[in-house]
Amino acid sequence: MADPMRIRATMAGDKVDVKILMAHPMETGQRKNPDGTTVPAHYIDTVTVSCKGRTVLTADWGPAVSKNPYLAFRFTGAAAGDTISVTWKDTKGDTRTDEAAIA
Amino acid sequence: MKATRRHFLASVGQWAAALAAVTVLRPLAALAAERNHRAFEAKSMDAVLSAYGGGSAKESADVVLTTPEIAENGAVVPVTVESKLAGTQSISILIEKNPSVLAARFVLPEGTDPYVATRVKVAETCNVIALVQTSSGYFYAQKPVKVTLGGCGG
Numbered sequence: 001m002a003d004p005m006r007i008r009a010t011m012a013g014d015k016v017d018v019k020i021l022m023a024h025p026m027e028t029g030q031r032k033n034p035d036g037t038t039v040p041a042h043y044i045d046t047v048t049v050s051c052k053g054r055t056v057l058t059a060d061w062g063p064a065v066s067k068n069p070y071l072a073f074r075f076t077g078a079a080a081g082d083t084i085s086v087t088w089k090d091t092k093g094d095t096r097t098d099e100a101a102i103a
Numbered sequence: 104m105k106a107t108r109r110h111f112l113a114s115v116g117q118w119a120a121a122l123a124a125v126t127v128l129r130p131l132a133a134l135a136a137e138r139n140h141r142a143f144e145a146k147s148m149d150a151v152l153s154a155y156g157g158g159s160a161k162e163s164a165d166v167v168l169t170t171p172e173i174a175e176n177g178a179v180v181p182v183t184v185e186s187k188l189a190g191t192q193s194i195s196i197l198i199e200k201n202p203s204v205l206a207a208r209f210v211l212p213e214g215t216d217p218y219v220a221t222r223v224k225v226a227e228t229c230n231v232i233a234l235v236q237t238s239s240g241y242f243y244a245q246k247p248v249k250v251t252l253g254g255c256g257g
Contacts, residue, residue, distance in 0.1 A: 015216065028202075028224070045138060054212075054214075055212055056212060056214065056215050057209060057210070057211065057212075057215055058209070059208065059209045059210070060138055060139065060142075060143070060207070060208045060210075061206070061207045061208075062203055062205055062206050062207065063203075063224075064198060064201050064205075064206035064207070064224045064225075065206060065207050065221060065222070065223055065224070066178060066179045066222040066224055067178065067179075069222065070181075070220070070221055070222045071219070071220070071221050072219065072220040072221070073209070073211075073215065073219050073220070074215070074216040074218055075214055075216060076214050076216075077214045
């Protein structure tokens, strides 16, 4: 299992400002080892963020998202103290879910 | 967590099961069907559009794309996209000369701002395109990014 995500969710007026940092190699499948063999692709392909059972963002990613992906967005309809939950799934079928309270 | 009927039924067993259902199972089940492999293999913006069943895209000043003019390291290029168009449903980030142009697609349900910021890899100097899907079609903005060190390789 991969390392935990760093999630920061803060209220900015009536909106929730979310910043997420994930730990993932995001291997493209184009890179070669020194011996010429290709490093197999291994990247996060789907991300879902939900709050109070409601999906607030879904993302489909290709290998072109940078290593240790960063993602920021904003949504309405939540208050301080609510919990947001972030789930990613990668091309090897690994998933990770982390939660954070909105500050 | 709101105790709607669906959640209540799902939690007949125990609360932990309901939590798992809400946080893990539901998003993954919802996502499984959505991956559009054709779009992620596309080599041009038109091919991405056709993979998503869209027609053509119009350039629009209401799509605000923020990227650095010169990216010293193509492996980490910050990109911010903000749409001022009403009814924005999704934002995609395309990189013209990457092996596959589509880097990421964000689906924004109602209540989520038409704004995303992330970091992408850019293989060589080329245009970065922000493609926005609204209820009245596709719109885009593009900006050249100069890469001094490629996003692939070492």
